[in-house]
Amino acid sequence: MTARFTGRTVLVTGGGTGIGRAVALAFAREGARVVVAGRREEPLKETVVLIEAEGGQATAATADVTRPEDVRALVALTVETYGGLDVAVNNVGTAVPPAKVADIAEDDWHTVLSVNLTGTWLSMKHEIDHMRTHGGGAIVNIASNLGAHLRKEGLGAYATSKAAVSALTRSAARDHIADGVRINAVSPGPVDTPMSTRPGESPADKAERMRRDVPAGRAGSPEEVAAAVLHLASDEAAYTVGTELVLDGGVTA
Numbered sequence: 451m452t453a454r455f456t457g458r459t460v461l462v463t464g465g466g467t468g469i470g471r472a473v474a475l476a477f478a479r480e481g482a483r484v485v486v487a488g489r490r491e492e493p494l495k496e497t498v499v500l501i502e503a504e505g506g507q508a509t510a511a512t513a514d515v516t517r518p519e520d521v522r523a524l525v526a527l528t529v530e531t532y533g534g535l536d537v538a539v540n541n542v543g544t545a546v547p548p549a550k551v552a553d554i555a556e557d558d559w560h561t562v563l564s565v566n567l568t569g570t571w572l573s574m575k576h577e578i579d580h581m582r583t584h585g586g587g588a589i590v591n592i593a594s595n596l597g598a599h600l601r602k603e604g605l606g607a608y609a610t611s612k613a614a615v616s617a618l619t620r621s622a623a624r625d626h627i628a629d630g631v632r633i634n635a636v637s638p639g640p641v642d643t644p645m646s647t648r649p650g651e652s653p654a655d656k657a658e659r660m661r662r663d664v665p666a667g668r669a670g671s672p673e674e675v676a677a678a679v680l681h682l683a684s685d686e687a688a689y690t691v692g693t694e695l696v697l698d699g700g701v702t703a
């Protein structure tokens with residue numbers, strides 16, 4: 451495969467673990483300089499070591515995407531380090547213990563909305579602000595099939611936050627395509643990371659649940675999500691604006 455991102459700078463939020471790490475590695479393998487961001491330094495450094503071990507270039511930056519000053523500084527650091535920002539993947543997300551709507555704890559509600567929705571908005575706000583005055587760019591938000599596409603009992607807070615990410619993605623795409631900033635989303639179904647494991651569930655129980663609930667019979671891999679993200683961020687998707695690529699093994703087919 452040709453290197454689609456040679457000479458480009460990519461910011462991946464939540465790049466220390468799971469899907470974000472796979473996305474960061476995939477961009478680096480295709481020639482990008484990558485900044486990975488999250489709250490904890492250790493997992494970010496591990497991602498950088500993995501990228502450097504393959505001959506790639508990466509930097510770790512600690513930031514909490516719910517804090518406006520952190521996000522502003524993160525974009526500034528990316529631009530200072532590599533001279534620009536061409537692609538951003540807003541992958542940070544969190545889940546809280548399942549609860550019916552009337553039983554959701556106030557703190558849990560605010561946490562999920564603040565990290566998943568406000569964090570995505572704040573990230574886009576600063577990324578777009580740079581891109582629109584520096585030749586444009588591409589943004590991919592990680593939403594979920596649980597939101598705009600599917601609801602399940604006990605996941606009201608998470609589903610609401612992710613449906614809002616889908617809506618925000620489309621609004622931002624319309625608002626900023628004329629600025630040269632192309633914005634899309636990827637909405638995974640269950641992906642093989644701890645986030646898709648239920649409390650107390652064994653790997654065998656999880657595999658059985660996937661066989662039962664997912665037409666494809668398994669969870670997706672972080673690398674499969676990364677492949678979709680790279681496509682949407684690449685020039686081959688130049689006419690793809692405000693769309694959402696649902697990757698869920700057929701759950702919402």
Ligand code: NAP
Nearest residue numbers: 464467468469488489490514515542543640641643645646
């Ligand atoms: P994950 O490993 O828990 O990744 C979440 C990342 O976000 C972590 O690296 C975490 O690092 C970072 N993060 C959390 N809160 C943050 C904050 N306030 N500021 C900065 N960074 C923060 O889970 P994942 O499965 O890879 O999920 C990645 C994305 O995919 C999420 O948006 C998730 O909702 C979405 N998704 C996942 C699945 C699935 O089945 N796994 C399905 C659909 C959608 P720190 O804790 O160090 O900050």
